[in-house]
Every structure is written in C-alpha cells, then in structure tokens.
Amino acid sequence: xxxxxxxxxxxxxxxxxxxxxxxxxxxxVLGPVATATARVLIAGVTLLLYCRATGFDTQWRRYWREYxxxxxxxxxxPFVLYAFAALHIPASYSAILNSVAPLFGALLALVFxxxxxxxxxxAGLVAGVSGVALVSNAGPVAAENWFHVAVAACLVAAxxxxxxxxxxxxxxxxxxxxxxxxxxxxxAGIVLLPFVPLSPPTGELTAPVIANVLALALLCSAxxxxxxxxxxxxxxxxxxxxxxxxxxxxxxxxxxxxxxxAITPPMLAGCALILGGTAAVLRPTS
Numbered sequence: 001x002x003x004x005x006x007x008x009x010x011x012x013x014x015x016x017x018x019x020x021x022x023x024x025x026x027x028x029v030l031g032p033v034a035t036a037t038a039r040v041l042i043a044g045v046t047l048l049l050y051c052r053a054t055g056f057d058t059q060w061r062r063y064w065r066e067y068x069x070x071x072x073x074x075x076x077x078p079f080v081l082y083a084f085a086a087l088h089i090p091a092s093y094s095a096i097l098n099s100v101a102p103l104f105g106a107l108l109a110l111v112f113x114x115x116x117x118x119x120x121x122x123a124g125l126v127a128g129v130s131g132v133a134l135v136s137n138a139g140p141v142a143a144e145n146w147f148h149v150a151v152a153a154c155l156v157a158a159x160x161x162x163x164x165x166x167x168x169x170x171x172x173x174x175x176x177x178x179x180x181x182x183x184x185x186x187x188a189g190i191v192l193l194p195f196v197p198l199s200p201p202t203g204e205l206t207a208p209v210i211a212n213v214l215a216l217a218l219l220c221s222a223x224x225x226x227x228x229x230x231x232x233x234x235x236x237x238x239x240x241x242x243x244x245x246x247x248x249x250x251x252x253x254x255x256x257x258x259x260x261x262a263i264t265p266p267m268l269a270g271c272a273l274i275l276g277g278t279a280a281v282l283r284p285t286s
Contacts, residue, residue, distance in 0.1 A: 005235050012227045013243050017250025019220035020091035020098075021258055023083050026212050029203030032083035033195050038213045040075050041189025043221030047182035050222075058179035066172040070180060071187030074164035078157035080192070085157075088150035090261040095251020096135050096271045097154035099244050099278055103128040104162035106281045112166050124280025131273030134266055177232055181225040245275050 026035045051058050060067065085094050103125055109115040117125075132155070172180065203209070228243070248271050255261035 002234075005231065008227050008231055009243055010246065012224055012231070013246030014250045015220055015224045015227070016243070017095055017247045018254050019216060019224075020082070020086070020094045020251050021254045022212055022216040022220060023086035023094070024091045024255075024259060026209065026216065027083045027086040029205075029209050030201040030213075031199045032080050032087070033192060033199040034201050035083045035213075035216075036076065036079035037189055037192040037196055039079060039217045039221055040071075040185040040192065042214070042217035043225075044182060044184075044186030044189050046218060046222045047178070047225065048186055050226075051178065051182055056178060057176075058183060059175060060179070060183055063172055063175045063179070064183070066167075066175060067180060067183035068187045068191075069167060070164055070172065071184040072191055073160050073167065075185050075188035076191050078160040079188070081153040081157040081160075085150040085153045088146040089154075090255055091259060092248075092252040092255040092261050092263065092267065093135060093151070094154050095255075096248045096267070096274060097132065097151065098158055098251075099248050099271075099274050100128055100132060100155065101158040101161040102244055102278045102281050103274075104159045105165050108162050108166045113169065120283060121281050124277040124283075126277070127273045127280065128277030131270040131275075131277060134270035134273060177229040178225070181229060185221060185225075244278055248275065 023035065030038070048058070050056075082094055082098075106115075106117065106121055106125065110117045132151075168175075168180070231243075252261075252263050252267070252271070256263055
C-alpha cells in the first residue's frame with residue numbers, strides 16, 4: 001500500500017471515529033431522528049451535486065430501488081440507532097461495538113452467499129462475541145436503565161451494515177460505489193424526514209450546533225465516503241475494509257480528549273478481542 005493510501009486510510013478512520021463524538025454532542029440537542037436526518041440529507045445532496053458537477057453517471061434509473069433499500073438499511077436505520085445509543089453510552093463504546101460488523105458479515109455470508117465458515121473464522125467469531133461481552137461490562141458506565149438497550153442498538157446497527165454488504169453483492173454489484181453512497185444517503189434522508197416532527201429537537205439551534213451538524217454531514221459522511229471509495233478504487237475492497245481496525249482506537253481517543261470519557265483496561269481488552277476476531281474473520285482463505 002502506497003504512503004498516500006495509508007494516509008487516506010488513517011484519515012478515514014479518524015473521521016469515522018469522530019462521528020460518534022458528534023452524535024454525543026448533537027443528539028441531546030436535536031434528538032436521534034433529526035440528527036440522523038440532517039447527516040444523511042446534507043451529505044446526500046452534497047454528493048449528488050458533486051456527481052453532477054463532475055459529470056459522474058449515477059445510473060439512478062437502473063438502480064434506484066437498490067439505492068432506496070441501501071439508504072434504509074445502510075444509513076437511515078443504523079444512524080438512528082447509533083444516535084439513540086449516544087444518549088446512553090460513551091462514544092468510545094459505540095465505536096468499539098461498530099467494529100463487529102465484519103463478524104455479522106461472515107455469518108450472513110454463510111447463510112446467503114454460501115461462503116464457508118472455517119475454523120479460523122469460527123474462532124474469530126467467538127473472540128468477537130467475547131469482546132462484546134467484555135465491553136458491555138467494562139465500566140465506567142453503570143449497566144442499568146437504558147444501557148443494555150443502547151448496546152443492543154449498536155449491535156443491530158452493525159448487523160445492518162453487514163446486511164447491506166450482502167445486499168450489494170446480490171442485488172447491486174453493478175452499481176458504482178460513489179453512486180450508491182450519494183443516492184442511498186439522499187434516499188435515507190427522504191425516508192427519515194417525515195419522522196422528524198414525531199421526535200422534534202429539544203434544544204436550541206445555535207451556531208455551534210449548526211457547525212457540528214455540518215461537520216458530521218460533510219466530513220463524516222460526504223468527505224469520508226469520497227475517501228473510502230477512492231481507497232476501494234486504488235487498493236481494493238479488502239484492503240479498504242481494514243479501516244475497521246482503526247476506528248475504535250480513534251473513537252476512544254476522541255472521546256477521551258473532547259468529552260473526558262474514561263478508557264478502562266477492560267475496554268481495551270474487549271476492543272482487542274473484537275479487532276482480533278475481526279482480523280481472523282477477514283483473513284483470506286486459501
């Protein structure tokens with residue numbers, strides 16, 4: 001991997017790790033639905049304008065149904081779930097739990113794609129589950145009230161990401177990645193928009209809040225997707241997927257620096273188990 005590709009990979013992990021920080025800041029003010037809606041709608045419109053300005057063919061007439069499904073499964077639903085979780089657990093928890101998506105992907109690939117579950121992958125799944133269990137009891141947050149519901153929301157969101165990957169392989173393999181990113185986020189915003197009045201913002205829409213919304217949408221979605229799909233084009237999807245390993249450390253780092261969140265030894269151990277399990281699952285089979 002070239003130095004510029006490594007730089008893009010690290011930058012992408014840092015950006016996506018920061019998205020959980022923005023959720024923690026914005027959700028108490030805007031609520032989960034409005035936060036998720038603003039993120040996908042602004043990012044989707046921005047990327048579509050980018051596609052139009054560059055003459056990029058998004059093939060929307062051919063794949064609009066697939067874009068809609070992916071918008072719901074890969075953006076709308078998981079973003080709302082992570083936004084809800086941000087009300088009840090630290091950003092670092094969400095970042096760590098997000099990394100189980102490839103583990104779910106291995107299970108779904110076994111069921112829907114017939115991909116073999118090797119002993120190494122099985123060991124990786126066991127390690128990942130153990131890591132989730134450890135993180136869920138790692139402190140310093142008391143495991144009460146909505147805590148376990150928030151953890152479950154993060155796991156369901158990760159499952160959505162895995163399901164979206166399977167859906168792309170089966171139904172949208174011919175669609176262009178940038179087109180998927182642009183239209184799926186736009187459609188996600190359209191789907192979520194009617195639900196915003198049911199969960200209206202509870203805080204004041206100040207200039208710092210607006211700045212955080214724009215950063216979440218433009219940096220963590222629009223720019224991040226451009227980086228991600230550039231990596232796919234330059235180094236391939238498998239290498240690009242290694243960003244999964246870097247997001248949890250950045251999530252914990254940003255949480256500690258900007259939100260004063262604690263990083264406990266059990267959290268680090270659970271994170272190591274999840275990342276080690278993910279590495280085992282993603283290792284190519286001969």
